[in-house]
Amino acid sequence: MAEGIPITRRPASPEQVERIRAAVHGAGQLGDSRLARPEDAPGLYALFSEPKVNAPIYSLPRPLTVENVRAFIEDHIAQRERGEGLLFVRDSGDGQIMGYSDIQVWPEWAAGEIAGGLHPSLHSKGTGTQGAAQTFTWMFEALYLDLLCETASLQNVITQRMLDGMDFRRMGQVTSTRPDGTTRESLVWEMTREEWAARG
């Protein structure tokens, strides 16, 4: 659970709220990633079991089991129905999942957040920064959001460098609660549609 975010809360008009919900509900593809299906549970479990993937991410299923990952996927299918969330996977074609994107949307604030990860074999080669930039543009353009809010743990230097390097604004710190009730401190960043467009 992500309490306390987004930090900036500007109510969206009823028309924009409906437009965002419809866009989330209708989304089917994010770059080379497709929507997660229940049968992806074993492949996604393998990705989430990588310590370099699960250590920095508070929103992953805990305890981490194939069944809990299946429930996580099914919950995201229900979130998409409501227009509030999406789960995408990058499928290598042979059953291995090489990355995932977990998009949380707050239609009432025209705001969204993405959590995600790549397989460790792909880390530190610029792939994450490139993919994140494309996803941020997609969230503004295809989901009609006005604000992105991102978090990272105090130890997650790679994500901190990525967000600072993309000119996200640091907004302080919140406590994030994992599905098993344990907590961790998170740094928070935000980026508006106007700020993102001005980067060119």
Ligand SMILES: CC(C)(COP(=O)(O)OP(=O)(O)OC[C@H]1O[C@@H](n2cnc3c(N)ncnc32)[C@H](O)[C@@H]1OP(=O)(O)O)[C@@H](O)C(=O)NCCC(=O)NCCS
């Ligand atoms: C976060 C993640 C998607 C970033 O993708 P990536 O391809 O590994 O990162 P990049 O190669 O684009 O590097 C991003 C920045 O971190 C720096 N960096 C990369 N590896 C680093 C390392 N081992 N130590 C310190 N800095 C590092 C890069 O130099 C770059 O900073 P710069 O632009 O100032 O030079 C990926 O590392 C990942 O999946 N991590 C595990 C899950 C996670 O932390 N998710 C984010 C929280 S939801």
